Amino acid sequence: MLAALRQAKILEEVRRTGGAKVSTLTEILGxxxxxxxxxxxxLDSRGLLTKVHGGATIIEHASAVEPEFEAKSLREPDEKATxxxxxxxxxxxxxxxxxxxxxxxxxxxxxxxxxxxxxxxTNSIKVAEVLHTHTRPHLTxxxxxxxxxxxxxxxxxxxxxxxxxxxxxxAFMGVYGFDLEAxxxxxxxxxxxxxxxxxxxxxxxxxxxxxxxxGAVGFAQIAPLSAVGTLVVDDSLAEPARxxxxxxxxxxxxxxxxxxxxxx
Numbered sequence: 001m002l003a004a005l006r007q008a009k010i011l012e013e014v015r016r017t018g019g020a021k022v023s024t025l026t027e028i029l030g031x032x033x034x035x036x037x038x039x040x041x042x043l044d045s046r047g048l049l050t051k052v053h054g055g056a057t058i059i060e061h062a063s064a065v066e067p068e069f070e071a072k073s074l075r076e077p078d079e080k081a082t083x084x085x086x087x088x089x090x091x092x093x094x095x096x097x098x099x100x101x102x103x104x105x106x107x108x109x110x111x112x113x114x115x116x117x118x119x120x121x122t123n124s125i126k127v128a129e130v131l132h133t134h135t136r137p138h139l140t141x142x143x144x145x146x147x148x149x150x151x152x153x154x155x156x157x158x159x160x161x162x163x164x165x166x167x168x169x170x171a172f173m174g175v176y177g178f179d180l181e182a183x184x185x186x187x188x189x190x191x192x193x194x195x196x197x198x199x200x201x202x203x204x205x206x207x208x209x210x211x212x213x214x215g216a217v218g219f220a221q222i223a224p225l226s227a228v229g230t231l232v233v234d235d236s237l238a239e240p241a242r243x244x245x246x247x248x249x250x251x252x253x254x255x256x257x258x259x260x261x262x263x264x
Contacts, residue, residue: 003039003042006029006031006035006039007039007042007043009028009029010025010029010036010039010040010043010049010056011043011048011049013025013028014049014056014057014058015058018057018058018150019052019055019056019057019058019075020055020056021054021055022036022037022040022054022055023054024055025055040055040056043056044056052075053077057075075103075212076210076211076212076234079210079211079234079236080103080104080107080208080210081107082234082235082255082256083104083107083208083209083210083232083233083234083255084104084105084107084108084110084111084208085111085255086232086253086255087108087172087206087208087232087253087255088108088111088112090170090206090230091112091115091118091170092115093115093116093117093118094116094117094118095115095118095119095168095169095170096118096119096120096121096166096167096168096169097118097119097120097121097168097169097170097171097172098120098121098122098163098166098168098170098171098172098198098201098202099120099121099122099124099127099171099172099173100122100123100124100153100171100172100173100174100195100198101122101123101124101125101126101127101149101151101152101153101154101174101191102124102151102153102173102174102175102208103151103174104174104208104209104210105124105127105172105173105174105208106124106126106127106130108172108208109122109127109130109131110130112131112139113131113134113136113139114136115139116138117138118138118139118140119139119140119141119142119168120139120140120141120142121142121144121163121166121168121201122141122142122143122144123143123144123146123153123154123155123159123162123163123194123198124152124153124154125143125148125152125153125154126152128141128143142162142166144158144159144162144163145158145159145162146158146159146162146194147159147190149188149190149191153191153194154194155188155190155191155193155194156190156194159194159197160193160194160197163194163197163198163200163201164197164200164201166201167201167202167203168201168202168203169202169203169204170202170203170204170205170206171198171199171201171202171204171205171206172206172208173195173198173199173205173206173207173208173222174207174208174209175207175209175213175218175222176213176216176218177209177213177214177215177216177217177218178207178209178213178214178216178225178231179214179215179216179217180225180244180248182217182221183221183222183223183224183225183227184207184221184222184223184224184225184227184228185216185217185218185219185220185221185222186218186219186220186222187218187219187220188218188219188220189219189220191220192220192221192222195222195223196222196223199222199223199227204229204230204250205223205227205228205229205230206228206229206230206231206232207228207230207231207232207249208232209231209232209233210233210234210236211233211234211236211237211238211241214233214237214238214241225245225248225249226248226249228248228249228250229249229250229251230249230250230251230252230253231245231249231251231252231253232253232255233245233252233253233254233255234254234255234256235254235255235256237254242254
């Protein structure tokens, strides 16, 4: 297959799903990892996609475009893991918590198996799958109904009604972007409505967002920054942004990555 045709097919797949892994592309096109990586370099240099660790994602310009879960999982995986681990420290035995859809909140779910007497309400199919795979006698999982989004969230009237009937201690939420003026946003207007119901159901809102979400503005607002009790970010967020956020949220938690081990 000519390089131009192969790259056109790669670009089509990335645009179709929002992102693709190298392993997926090698299987589709029947070529080596090295060939795919060279193609991704070429497409990235032309500004047609963004090459990330393990694959590529679309270049986001439109505020109403929502990538699929697999595409989002390719972005900032180390930062998301760090944020999730730090956020899990806020969960204590006996709590009832809510977890929204998203890749960072999905990472959080992996840290919750050993918390005694925990009840988790979620509108995320992915989060529910993780928790049900590691079922414990002291762990109760409640999955809302609703219509499925590209990121594996359940939204709409059924999800909203489920959340309105519940009360939880903490709501852990991922967002498309957080901004001083626009607040917390998402590309999906129905997801925004569902997430607002989750905010209303919680005594405190905890936002999990890596530094690339700062300044990003989606189509629909979920809530203003003043609604955030705790915002957990990674340590790549610039100091001026940190200072600005401290004036608008209840608490800013900066999750630092562990230093690399000394090779000597």
